[in-house]
Amino acid sequence: EIVLTQSPATLSLSPGERATLSCRASQSVSSFLAWYQQKPGQAPRLLIYDASKRATGVPARFSGSGSGTDFTLTISSLEPEDFAVYYCQQRSIWPTFGQGTKVEIK
């Protein structure tokens, strides 16, 4: 099983600031990595797939980068609606998720 480790567990930022979230895989997943956003009581929403491709309707302030074992989700300027939990997921072998990073208002 490929283990995904997300850091930090919690990110405390103010609206307008830049958010940088990390996801590290226990072995290479090539570019087969996705990012999801989840708000309380809601289903996850696909943001990024194949490491850097934005899903339909996702604002340009969200960007993904990386390959192999190290990946980053960047939110260039936080909007109030961006405060949520973010998960990474790999589809290299069996799908697994990271444990999540909570982006909270500072």
Place this chain on the structure above:
Amino acid sequence: EVQLVESGGGLVKPGGSLRLSCAASGFTFSTYNMNWVRQAPGMGLEWVSFISDTSSSIKYADSVKGRFTISRDNAKNSLYLQVNSLRAEDTAVYFCARGRVSGYRWPDDFDYWGQGTLVSVSS
């Protein structure tokens, strides 16, 4: 508009069973692979099961293998998960999720999700 609506959750005793359903609309259901993903209260996401577009390929997480059965009815645009021999650790919200790419692909990421149905296992 793509919609996935789960139902069938509830409170059940350890060892009990439930049948979860997911009604799909807004897309050609028969051409997409489907999945169940669960989330225990306050916890992260765990992929549970996969079924290909034609039902020819089925996969399960080790944690549910032998106890859960995934199926689909393309004529009814519906996905199912029969959950048997339930344990306390199966308590979770169960989401149905569409594989992003039409046609067979395993594994995949998930582009549309339902709102989930809660399964609670307690005596």
